[in-house]
Amino acid sequence: MIERTFTLPATLSLTALFGFQDRFQRRVSDTLGVRIWSRGNVVFFHGPSHAVELSMELFRQMKERLLRHHELTDEDVQCLLSQVVEEPQEVPTERIPPLEVFNGKRFRPRTSGQAKYLRTIRENEIVFCVGPAGTGKTYLAVAAAVAAMKAGEIKKLILVRPAVEAGESLGFLPGDLKAKIDPYLRPIFDALRDMMDPQLLKRLTEDEVIEMSPLAYMRGRTLNDAFIILDEAQNTTLAQMKMFLTRLGARSRMIISGDITQVDLPRNTPSGLLDAVERLQNIHHIAVVQMGEKDVVRHDLVQKIINAYE
Numbered sequence: 001m002i003e004r005t006f007t008l009p010a011t012l013s014l015t016a017l018f019g020f021q022d023r024f025q026r027r028v029s030d031t032l033g034v035r036i037w038s039r040g041n042v043v044f045f046h047g048p049s050h051a052v053e054l055s056m057e058l059f060r061q062m063k064e065r066l067l068r069h070h071e072l073t074d075e076d077v078q079c080l081l082s083q084v085v086e087e088p089q090e091v092p093t094e095r096i097p098p099l100e101v102f103n104g105k106r107f108r109p110r111t112s113g114q115a116k117y118l119r120t121i122r123e124n125e126i127v128f129c130v131g132p133a134g135t136g137k138t139y140l141a142v143a144a145a146v147a148a149m150k151a152g153e154i155k156k157l158i159l160v161r162p163a164v165e166a167g168e169s170l171g172f173l174p175g176d177l178k179a180k181i182d183p184y185l186r187p188i189f190d191a192l193r194d195m196m197d198p199q200l201l202k203r204l205t206e207d208e209v210i211e212m213s214p215l216a217y218m219r220g221r222t223l224n225d226a227f228i229i230l231d232e233a234q235n236t237t238l239a240q241m242k243m244f245l246t247r248l249g250a251r252s253r254m255i256i257s258g259d260i261t262q263v264d265l266p267r268n269t270p271s272g273l274l275d276a277v278e279r280l281q282n283i284h285h286i287a288v289v290q291m292g293e294k295d296v297v298r299h300d301l302v303q304k305i306i307n308a309y310e
Contacts (some may be wrong), residue, residue: 004052006043006059009067014038016066017059024062024077028055031081041223078296079110098142099147107143113295114140122257123289126248128233128277129257131291137257142191144229144255154252155209155225157190160244162215185212188231215240224249233273234258235265241272245280256295285310 008014018025029036034047034055034209036195044051061080070251096115098106109115114136121127121144129137136292148154158300189212192201193202214237230236230244241256249255256308258273 001047002052003044003046003162004056006045007040008043008063010041012041012063012066014041014043015159016072017043017062018075019072019077023074028058028079028081032058052243059296074096075110100145100147100150101143101201102150103196105195107140107147109140110136110293113291117289117291118144120254120287120289124285125252126245126254126280126286127256128273128280128286128288129255129291130260130277130288131257131272131295132261133296134260135291135295136172137259137291138229139191141229141231141255143195145229146195148194148227148253149209154227156223156227157204157210157252158226159185159192159210160215160218160230160295161185161188161232162240164284172290178254186238188212188229204279206248215244218244218247221247222249223247223252226252228252230254232258234260234271236272238263238272238275239268245276258301 001288006108009018019027027036032047032051032055034045034051036055037044045055048056058080060075062072065076065080087145096118098107098108099118100106109118113131117129117140118128118136121141129141131137142159143156145154149157192210196204201210205212215230226249228247233241233260236244245254256273256276258271260271260274263271277288278284
């Protein structure tokens with residue numbers, strides 16, 4: 001066990017560095033197993049040597065982020081913590097160029113797992129991404145697709161989900177097809193609204209440059225010059241997954257994402273996602289990315305909830 005100290009500049013707020021009710025300090029302490037406290041503008045670290053060094057490096061980076069941007073968010077701390085804690089062989093987030101979308105925003109990966117995900121998307125025609133809630137599986141896939149569209153690499157963006165939710169089928173929902181599928185595709189639509197002007201999104205949707213569809217409506221199609229995203233793929237059957245994958249046309253790419261812990265299929269119905277990952281993972285230009293709890297970028301409680309259920 002060792003003890004080290006870290007002195008803050010007088011202009012820096014200890015409250016901003018430690019977070020509201022010390023939540024940043026507690027997150028670092030719980031993750032790295034180091035006791036952290038302060039006296040005046042001096043921060044103390046006590047614990048195993050390696051963990052103390054990691055904690056001090058993390059706080060240095062937090063301090064620099066705070067001095068540059070005058071605020072520190074939960075997402076900032078999670079991003080920095082993931083970079084410091086990850087094993088050396090993981091992909092550093094700074095080596096992945098940002099995704100540039102239509103409204104001027106630039107999206108960067110926040111964890112090494114997300115960096116690996118984006119690199120894999122660039123290098124393969126079909127990518128499976130499996131991981132828990134909050135890891136950015138869908139959001140980053142949509143960002144990669146929108147960036148490819150902006151760069152002129154694709155002509156069409158197709159967003160697909162299986163209509164499996166709590167035993168309720170499309171036929172039982174009121175309204176026309178759009179009204180029926182809206183609840184299933186809402187998470188993808190919300191991501192799109194973050195990445196382009198509402199009027200542009202409306203025009204591209206009306207012109208069917210951006211298409212949102214339930215999985216059942218993919219049968220019989222060949223999708224050329226397109227970026228196709230299948231979300232919630234854990235809720236596909238084996239036949240549905242095979243049907244979807246064989247829609248791939250010339251100059252197109254596919255991303256298939258899902259959480260194998262949240263399968264809503266009827267009992268004893270195997271998931272098409274698990275089956276496809278096992279069958280296809282060794283085929284050239286098809287890649288599988290496994291996201292974990294360290295890649296969760298939502299509220300820090302989401303990580304703890306995932307751990308509790310696992």
